[in-house]
Amino acid sequence: MNPPAGAILIVEDDDALRTQLLRALERRDWHCHAASSVDDCLALLPTLETLDAAILDLNLGHDNGLTLITPVLARFPACRVLVLTGYGSIPSAVAATRRGAHNYLTKPASLADILAALGDNTPEHTPTLPDAPPSLERLEWEHIQRVLDDHDGNISAAARTLGIHRRTLQRRLKKRPSASDYDRDRPADPAR
Amino acid sequence: MNPPAGAILIVEDDDALRTQLLRALERRDWHCHAASSVDDCLALLPTLETLDAAILDLNLGHDNGLTLITPVLARFPACRVLVLTGYGSIPSAVAATRRGAHNYLTKPASLADILAALGDNTPEHTPTLPDAPPSLERLEWEHIQRVLDDHDGNISAAARTLGIHRRTLQRRLKKRPSASDYDRDRPADPAR
């Protein structure tokens, strides 16, 4: 897929996810750099020689990954910036794109999704007419997954922010043995 | 708010909505042009002298409003393009923004929302860190509203695409008497 690969920067505050992503990308022959905060990233930037791509988490503690887009592009104008966030919203996607982000994904995203988003060379193709109305259940499910992920799999906490009873969340989860496929190299993944 | 106003183009296939929008904008001293399809719009473009803003619906029959962004900007590079769509998605928002759209809104949007989105002069401000986890119920409700709107208030059709029983949708709607506040002159909205 990408024999030459290149240099990539990962900015993600979740240690587990960051290292997983990093390893997965290195296995694909990318030369990786990683940072876990806005400050780390800003400190790291000047030391880099080249950068072909960057994956930025929006939710970096109290800082916002959005603020990194401009500095990254200032130093490496050709860098492909991919924003990856737990909770994506249309306004923030617009803001990121306006700042020059190449693409915007919401977690959970598989490695394949990420690479595809970065590779998307066609700035003008996407006929994108998927104005398809998602079923209520699907939407609910995806949202639950996101929130759950946002709370590192903590069911109790997720249930609280979702505004439903913990018991209910448990029951619903049991019904759908969803395989969370983060950045697993191959889809198959045990249970982060 | 906008004493000088300017010339604006509205491309929207729903007759009722288009005329409402048009009248509301004219009342605000905008010089309006309107089209109800991609072809109409493309035919209209060359005849225009100036254009300060454009509101494009994404869902134009079988065509996609996204394709209009480039032509519009080609003729009027300084034009502010606002994409307005019934069911918005992050990928399509990214696609629109990449093509040069100034902003992207989902219906229902009040006139105030629209004007604010067009006025948004700050391409670099938005700290946007609302990575807030919406409650399941709120998200559900909003989605229902969008889908309902997408089907012009047709409960049966909406229920079908939502994948729930018509009776259930009815009951849920009755519980929350929401006032659909399209482009009503004044926001007059309870709690969007």
Added chain:
DNA sequence: CTGCAGACGGGACAATTTGCCACACCCCCT
């Protein structure tokens, strides 16, 4: 070491909500 707090999985049971069927009307169209 010993609580204590908080998370997880589950059982039991009542309170709601859904899914479904039925019936009444309406409106539009052939």
Added chain:
DNA sequence: AGGGGGTGTGGCAAATTGTCCCGTCTGCAG
């Protein structure tokens, strides 16, 4: 007039939720 579809409503069984309650585990003070 006779479909075909949409909108309200009533009623009822079935599924889902909200609660309470337990028993375990684990990490963290004391």
